[in-house]
Amino acid sequence: MIDGGTSDAGSAARGLLRDPFGLGGTTDERMHLASVVRVMRRNFLSWKRFYRASLVSALGDPLLFLFGIGWGLGRFVGDIDGVPYAQFVASGIVASSVMNVATFETTFSTFARMREQRTYEAIRATPVSLTEIMGGDVLWACCKCLLTATVMTLVLWIAGLLRSPWSIALPFAGFLVGVPFGAVGMCVTSRAQSWDYFTYYFTFGVSLMFYFSGIFFPLSSMPGGLQAVAWSLPLAHGVAITRALALGTPGPMVLLHAGVLALYGVVAFRLAVRWMHRRLVV
Amino acid sequence: MPVEPQPSAAARTAAAASPDEVVVAARGVTKRFGSREVVCGIDFDVPRRACVGFLGPNGAGKTTTIRMITCQSPLGGGEIRVFGLPVGPRSERAIKRRLGIVPQDENLDPDLSVLVNLLVYASYFDVPRAIAVRRADELLQLFALADRRDARIDTLSGGMKRRLSIARALIHEPELVVLDEPTTGLDPQARHLVWEKLRELRRRGTTMLLTTHYMEEAAQLCDLILIVDAGRVIAEGTPRELVRRYAGREVFEVFPPFDAALRDRCAPLASRVEQTADALRLYLDEDRAAEPLFAALAGHEFLHRAANLEDVFLHLTKRDLRD
Numbered sequence: 152m153i154d155g156g157t158s159d160a161g162s163a164a165r166g167l168l169r170d171p172f173g174l175g176g177t178t179d180e181r182m183h184l185a186s187v188v189r190v191m192r193r194n195f196l197s198w199k200r201f202y203r204a205s206l207v208s209a210l211g212d213p214l215l216f217l218f219g220i221g222w223g224l225g226r227f228v229g230d231i232d233g234v235p236y237a238q239f240v241a242s243g244i245v246a247s248s249v250m251n252v253a254t255f256e257t258t259f260s261t262f263a264r265m266r267e268q269r270t271y272e273a274i275r276a277t278p279v280s281l282t283e284i285m286g287g288d289v290l291w292a293c294c295k296c297l298l299t300a301t302v303m304t305l306v307l308w309i310a311g312l313l314r315s316p317w318s319i320a321l322p323f324a325g326f327l328v329g330v331p332f333g334a335v336g337m338c339v340t341s342r343a344q345s346w347d348y349f350t351y352y353f354t355f356g357v358s359l360m361f362y363f364s365g366i367f368f369p370l371s372s373m374p375g376g377l378q379a380v381a382w383s384l385p386l387a388h389g390v391a392i393t394r395a396l397a398l399g400t401p402g403p404m405v406l407l408h409a410g411v412l413a414l415y416g417v418v419a420f421r422l423a424v425r426w427m428h429r430r431l432v433v
Numbered sequence: 434m435p436v437e438p439q440p441s442a443a444a445r446t447a448a449a450a451s452p453d454e455v456v457v458a459a460r461g462v463t464k465r466f467g468s469r470e471v472v473c474g475i476d477f478d479v480p481r482r483a484c485v486g487f488l489g490p491n492g493a494g495k496t497t498t499i500r501m502i503t504c505q506s507p508l509g510g511g512e513i514r515v516f517g518l519p520v521g522p523r524s525e526r527a528i529k530r531r532l533g534i535v536p537q538d539e540n541l542d543p544d545l546s547v548l549v550n551l552l553v554y555a556s557y558f559d560v561p562r563a564i565a566v567r568r569a570d571e572l573l574q575l576f577a578l579a580d581r582r583d584a585r586i587d588t589l590s591g592g593m594k595r596r597l598s599i600a601r602a603l604i605h606e607p608e609l610v611v612l613d614e615p616t617t618g619l620d621p622q623a624r625h626l627v628w629e630k631l632r633e634l635r636r637r638g639t640t641m642l643l644t645t646h647y648m649e650e651a652a653q654l655c656d657l658i659l660i661v662d663a664g665r666v667i668a669e670g671t672p673r674e675l676v677r678r679y680a681g682r683e684v685f686e687v688f689p690p691f692d693a694a695l696r697d698r699c700a701p702l703a704s705r706v707e708q709t710a711d712a713l714r715l716y717l718d719e720d721r722a723a724e725p726l727f728a729a730l731a732g733h734e735f736l737h738r739a740a741n742l743e744d745v746f747l748h749l750t751k752r753d754l755r756d
Contacts, residue, residue, distance in 0.1 A: 189556045196553065197544035269540035275505060276534040277557035278526045433466070433506060 182286060186279040190287020191294065193270075198295075209299045213248035214306060217241055220367070221312075231369060234398060241312040242397035243366030245303050245321055246328050246389035249296040253329040254357055256292035257336030258349050264288070265340065271431065281431060282424050285337055289420060292333035293326045300325020307397070315399025324396055328389035331415035335385070337423035341430055360386035365394075385415045454481040456609050456640050457502055457515050464497050464509030471497050472509065473664035479609070484631075484641040486651040488746065489661035495644035496537060498661075499613050502642070503534050516608065530558065533602030537613040539594045541586045547573070547597060548582045551604050558605035565604065572600040576630055592623025596630060603634075610634070612643040616650060628653055648742040658742070662750050672742060680716055680744035681705070685726055687713040687735040695733065702726050707748075716740065 198205060217240060225236030232239075264270040274284050301322040307313050313321075339352045363377065364370075364386035370378050381387045388408040395401040457479035464472040472494040479485045487495040500506035502513055504525040516531055518524040542550050548569055555565035573579045576596040581589060589597065595615065602610055615631065616624040631654055634641065645651055651658050652672045660668040660675070668675060681704050687695070691713050700706050702725045703715035717723060723737070 185559075186557070189553075192556070193542070193545075193553050196549060197542065200544055268543055269536075269538070270542060272505075272536065273540040273542070273554075274557060276503065276529065276532075276536070277554065278530045278559075279557045280526070 182280070182282055186283040187286040187290055190274065190279060190284050191291040193274075194287065194291040195294070198291075205295075206299075206302065209248065209252050209295070210302055210306070213244050213251075213303070217244045217312075218310075238312050238314065238398065239394075240367060241307050241310075242394040243364070243390045245300055245307070245325065245393040245397065246386060247361050247364070247366055248303060249300055249325045249328045250332045250357065250360065250386055250389065252295050252299045253292040253332035254336045254353075256295055257288055257333045258340050258343075258352070259346075261288050261337065261340045262343055262346070262349075265431075275431070281428060285420070285424060285427060289330070289333040289337060289416075292336070293329035296329030296333075297322050297326040300328075313397050315397060317396040317399050317401055320396050321393060324389075324392050327409060327412055328385075328392070331385040331389075331412050331419060334416045334419035334423060338419050338426065341423050341426035360384050363387075365390050385412055388412050455479065455514075456481050457513065457642065459498075459502070459511070459513045461511035462498065462501065462508070462513055463511055464494070464501060464506070471664050472501075474511065475661070475664070475666050477659055477666060477669070479640065479642050480657075481608075481640050482638045483656045484635050484643070484654055485657045485659065486655035487642075487644040487661050488646065488648065488651045488655075488658050488742070489644075490646055490750065493661045494664040495661055496613055499611055499642070499644055503532055503611055504528050505534075530605075531608045533605070533607035533610040535595075535598050535602045535610070535612040535615060537617065539591075539598055541594060541597060541601070543586045546583050546585060547578060547589070550586065550597065551601055554601050555604045560605050568604055568606075569600075572603055575633070576600045577626070590623070592619050592626060595619060595623070595627055599627070599630065603639075609640045609642065612641065614644055614646070616645070616647065624650075648746055652742050660746060660749055667749050668745070675745045676740050676742060677719070678745075679748050680740035681718040681721075682740060683717045683723060683738065684740050684744060685715040685717075685723075685730060685735050685737050687715070687730060687733055691733060695729075699726060699729050702729060714744075716744070 217237075221237030221240040225240070228236040230236065271281070271284055275281055303325075304313070304318060304321040308318065335356075336352075339349065339356075343349060363373070363381050364384065365381065370381050370387060373381065388411045391408045392401075392405055392412075395405050455478045457477075459475060459477050462472055462475045463470065471492075475494075475498060477485070487493075487498065489495050497506065501508050501520065502515060504515075504520050508520055513520045515528045518528055520528060542553065545553060551569040551572065552562070552565050555569070556562075560568070570579070570582075573582055576599065578593060578597060578600065581593065586594065586597075599610075599612070599615070602612075612631075616627050619627065628650070631641070631643075635654065641654075643650075643654065656671060658670065658672055658675060659666045668679060670678065685699075685703070687699075689711070696706065696708065696713060699713075699715055702721070704718040704721055705716040707714040707716070715726060717726070727737075
C-alpha cells in the first residue's frame with residue numbers, strides 16, 4: 152500500500168477538500184447510502200451462517216490474551232498511573248481486537264469476495280457501483296466491530312475490569328475505530344495480487360501497531376521519536392479513546408483522537424477507491 | 434412476467450427500422466489492452482424483441498464487446514448506445530438498471546441459499562421485497578428450480594447453477610438480457626434444458642444478446658447472428674441467410690479414398706469444392722441440382738446433408754485451428 156502512493160495521496164488530499172466525506176463515486180452519480188446498506192446486508196446474511204465461529208475467533212484470542220497477560224503479568228507489574236495492570240491492558244485490548252476484526256474483514260474476506268467468489272463482479276453487473284460495494288464492505292466491517300466491542304464490553308464488565316459508566320460508549324468507539332482499519336485494509340486489498348501480500352501488512356502494520364500503541368505500557372514511557380511514530384498511526388488514537396472511556400477520563404482530547412481516526416478512514420477509503428477502480432475497471 | 438405474443442418476422446424487421454426499437458446500437462467500437470487490439474471496429478444493432486448472437490472462436494473479442502455494452506469495461510473507442518443512452522460513466526447506473534447479465538463463469542453467492550441469492554440480487558435493483566419474493570418463486574418455477582428453493586449453491590449441479598444465474602438476471606424484469614456463453618461447460622442434457630428455457634424467454638419477447646462458440650446454439654436460439662473473428666464482424670445475417678450465402682443449400686461430404694480424378698469430375702457440378710485430409714466437400718447453391726452428383730459419386734462413401742452454420746463458420750474463418 153505504500154509504493155508509488157505520493158501522487159495518489161496528493162490528489163486524494165485535494166479531493167478531500169472538495170468532498171470531505173469521500174462520498175463522491177467515480178461513476179455517474181454520488182454514492183447512494185441505500186446501495187451501501189444493501190451490500191452490507193448481503194455481507195450480514197452471508198455471515199449469519201458462520202456467526203458462532205466468527206465470534207469465537209474475534210473474541211477468544213483477545214480475551215485469552217487479556218486474562219493471561221493482564222492477570223498473569225499484572226501481578227509483577229503492579230499499577231500504571233494508579234490503574235491495576237489488568238484494567239490498563241483491558242482498556243486497550245478493546246481497540247486492538249476491533250482493529251483485528253476490521254482488518255480481517257476488509258483484507259481476507261474482501262479479497263475472497265473479490266477473487267474467489269467473484270461477488271464484486273456479480274454486484275458490479277447491477278446499478279450498485281464499485282465504490283458502493285467497497286463502502287458496504289467497510290460499513291459491514293464497522294458493524295462487526297460494533298458487535299465485537301459490545302460483547303467484549305460485557306465480558307470485561309462482568310470480569311470487573313471496567314470502572315467507568317462511560318464504558319457504555321465502548322461499542323460505539325469500537326465502530327469508530329473500525330473505520331480507519333476497514334478503509335486501510337481496503338487499500339491493501341486493492342493492491343494485493345495474492346494471499347501472501349497480506350503478510351507484509353499484518354507484520355509491519357497490524358502487529359507493529361499492536362505492540363506500539365500504548366496497550367501494554369504508556370506511550371509516554373517510549374523515546375520521543377517512537378512516540379511520534381505511534382501517534383502517527385491510528386491504533387494509538389483508538390486505544391486513547393477506549394481507555395478514556397473504560398477508565399472514566401474522557402476529555403476534549405477524545406474528540407481530537409476521533410477526528411484523527413475519521414480522517415484516516417476518509418483518506419484511506421478514497422485511496423482504496425482509486426486503486427480498486429484502476430484494478431477492476433479495465 | 435407477462436407472457437407476450439411472439440412477434441412475426443415482419444414485425445421484427447419493422448421494429449429494427451425504427452430507432453426507438455433498437456436496444457443496442459454500436460458504431461466503430463474498438464478496445465485495446467496494452468498494444469493488443471482485441472476489438473477492431475465493430476458495428477451492429479440489437480433490435481427490440483430479437484435474439485442476437487455473437488458467434489466466434491475463443492479470443493475473438495466477444496466477451497470484451499459484451500463487457501463494454503454492459504458498462505463493466507470502459508469503451509475503448511467508437512460509440513455504443515444502450516436504450517438510446519451512450520455508455521459511459523454518466524449513464525452507467527441508468528443502463529445497468531435495465532440490463533440483466535448472465536456471466537460466463539458462474540458468480541452466484543455461495544453463502545446464500547437459492548432463494549436468498551435471488552432476493553439479495555433483487556435488492557440491488559431496488560425491487561420491493563414482496564414483488565421480489567413473488568418473482569423469485571415464478572422464476573424458480575420457470576427454471577425448474579422450485580424444489581431447490583432453500584438449497585445451498587454448492588449442492589447444485591452445473592446446469593442448475595446456470596439456470597439460476599439466468600433466473601437471477603431476470604429478477605428485475607430487464608429490457609435486455611445479455612448472456613456470455615450460456616451453455617459452455619454444460620453436459621448435453623443440461624445444455625438442452627437451458628436452450629429450452631431461453632427459447633421460452635424468446636417466445637415471451639425478451640430481447641437477448643448472447644455470445645457462443647457453438648454453431649448449434651446460435652442456430653437454435655438466434656434471429657440474427659454476427660460472426661466475429663479477431664475483433665471484427667466478418668458476416669452478419671439470419672442463420673438461414675448466412676448458410677445460403679456462405680455455404681449454399683446442401684453439401685456432399687465424400688470420405689477417403691478419393692482421387693484427383695473424382696474431384697475434377699465433381700468440381701463442375703458443385704458451386705464450391707473444399708478438400709481436407711478427412712473429406713472432400715462439395716457445396717451446392719440453390720441453382721444446382723443434386724442428381725448429377727449422386728451419379729458421379731456412385732460407388733464412393735459419402736454423406737449428403739443440408740448446409741449448416743458450421744460450414745459457414747469454417748469457410749469464413751478459413752479452417753484455422755486455434756486454441
